[in-house]
Amino acid sequence: MKKILLTLSVFALTTSVFAQTNEPTTSTETETSSSDYNKWSIELNGGVNKYQRPATSGYYTTTPSPWNADFGVRYMFNNKFGLKLDAGYYNFTGHDSSLEFDTHYYRANLQAVANLGRIMSFETWTNTIGLLGHTGFGYGQLKSDNAAFTDKMFNFMAGVTGQIRLSNRVALTGDFTTILNAQQDYAFDGASQVGGRGFGGILFQGTVGLTVYLGGKEKHADWVTLDSELKKEIDALENRLATIETGLTDSDQDGVPDMFDAEPNSMAGVAVDTKGRTIDRNNNGVADELENYFETKYGDKGTSSTAGMDVKSLINDGYVNVYFDFNKTQPTTESASGINFLVKYLKANPSASADVVGYADEIGNADYNKNLSQQRANNVKQILVDAGISGSRLNVVANGEDTSVNKDSKQARQIVRRVTFKIK
Structure with a gap:
């Protein structure tokens, strides 16, 4: 006691x-x-x-x-x-x-x-x-x-x-x-x-x-359990931190974080302003940096038709591509700039139309890959339509497997899982 x-x-x-x-x-x-x-x-x-x-x-x-x-x-x-x-x-x-x-x-x-x-x-x-x-x-x-x-x-x-x-x-x-x-x-x-x-x-x-x-x-x-209340506060802080981290991602790699980027899908390698927008002073849908390059190399400054033809050649020669992960039908985030490039060209040239050409690598059945390339082209076309391009100006082509690279190379196969464009 x-x-x-x-x-x-x-x-x-x-x-x-x-x-x-x-x-x-x-x-x-x-x-x-x-x-x-x-x-x-x-x-x-x-x-x-x-x-x-x-x-x-x-x-x-x-x-x-x-x-x-x-x-x-x-x-x-x-x-x-x-x-x-x-x-x-x-x-x-x-x-x-x-x-x-x-x-x-x-x-x-x-x-x-x-x-x-x-x-x-x-x-x-x-x-x-x-x-x-x-x-x-x-x-x-x-x-x-x-x-x-x-x-x-x-x-x-x-x-x-x-x-x-x-x-x-x-x-x-x-x-x-x-x-x-x-x-x-x-x-x-x-x-x-x-x-x-x-x-x-x-x-x-x-x-x-x-x-x-x-x-x-x-x-x-x-x-009341204070530990649970504290956990709620920690979870809220972690969510805020995750939002900030996501916002600091630079999807188009133009040097401007997505949370501050007014154009988060600008074409890779072209100059942008402080808000991440492609510099296009004459508003013709073509980045001034590309326009200057073509004018310097192929024609006189101020000759818009020459610049327009060179941009068309750039697209038709396969310099503008949309890429896909293995066995996926939706394009990678980084490929948005390629789609955006075509959107701007077609809006600047309303009489032009384009083939949307899908490809797959050689892994798997050929018929399956043919269908895969079709789905990829269809999905890119839908993005273009959602971006304001009339579907009547877009023709889907399923080219199936691209055999131009070593199919045993994982790195090489990345560049053939794509959609390209042909301007008509």
């Missing part, structure tokens, strides 16, 4: 110290708890009791003996520790074969509360069952209907409370508590004086009751 009392006393003192120092040392949890859950509750309980000592020979009660009741107000600092102020009343009457007596015990206590359910991670297997531990000191009085005395004393109490959550506002509770009285001068039956010093009185109680949770938040601290 002495070891139990020492353990409970240390627990009470430790909890009190924690209550005083909790706010500055756990700012993150305090901020979270203040905004995420309720802290106040009221408790009403009733049940039976049994005193062990002191007692007068010939006086005794039933086991257990009715009745007792208590009312308390509890405040939780966080989801694990709190304080409770409560008051209780106990009635002791003699059993049928006992000498007659009728006494009353009153008490008031300030107790530290530990949410054992959260401390022991009940949430890993239930969201309905909880467990509280409570211990503290208080003041008590014993009075008798048969004698005019008031026995004043101090007490120490400790107990456990099982919880069943009925809703976010109400919980059903069952409690077992031991009360130790110090400086108790009379026996519980009031029939004799014992002149006790120290913790000489022992009283047990068992109750059932209801806890009502107060506040405007969804849940009370009894049922």
Whole structure:
């Protein structure tokens, strides 16, 4: 018993110290708890009791003996520790074969509360069952209907409370508590004086009751897991980081991250402005860098027909391609620039039309690869149509396998899984 009392006393003192120092040392949890859950509750309980000592020979009660009741107000600092102020009343009457007596015990206590359910991670297997531990000191009085005395004393109490959550506002509770009285001068039956010093009185109680949770938040601290709330915050931060990482991807490799790129599918290798848009000052649908190259190499500056013919030759000679991963029918992200190049050319030359020519590598059945090349060409055509090019200007051609490279070379096969264009 002495070891139990020492353990409970240390627990009470430790909890009190924690209550005083909790706010500055756990700012993150305090901020979270203040905004995420309720802290106040009221408790009403009733049940039976049994005193062990002191007692007068010939006086005794039933086991257990009715009745007792208590009312308390509890405040939780966080989801694990709190304080409770409560008051209780106990009635002791003699059993049928006992000498007659009728006494009353009153008490008031300030107790530290530990949410054992959260401390022991009940949430890993239930969201309905909880467990509280409570211990503290208080003041008590014993009075008798048969004698005019008031026995004043101090007490120490400790107990456990099982919880069943009925809703976010109400919980059903069952409690077992031991009360130790110090400086108790009379026996519980009031029939004799014992002149006790120290913790000489022992009283047990068992109750059932209801806890009502107060506040405007969804849940009370009894049922909140800060680890889950922290995980939500971490997941949100990770999602934000993933969004930023995705946004910093440079799909068209023009030096401008996608999140800032107004044209994330610009043609590889051509100059762009600070927003990732292809530089096309004369708005003819052809990048100025390519236009300058052809004008320098093949014709005079300002001769648009020459530049137009050279761009057509560039497309027809296979310099503009759309590539595919192995056995895939949708183009790779990097190939968007090739499609975009043709879109701009066809919009700048409304009388032109184009063959959309699909290819596959030599891995697999020839008939299967023929169909694969057809699907690839169809999908590229659909992208062109979605980009504003009339389907009547586009003719799909399935050329099947391209045998121009070594089929045993994985790297070489990448360049024949493609769609090319022929301007007409």
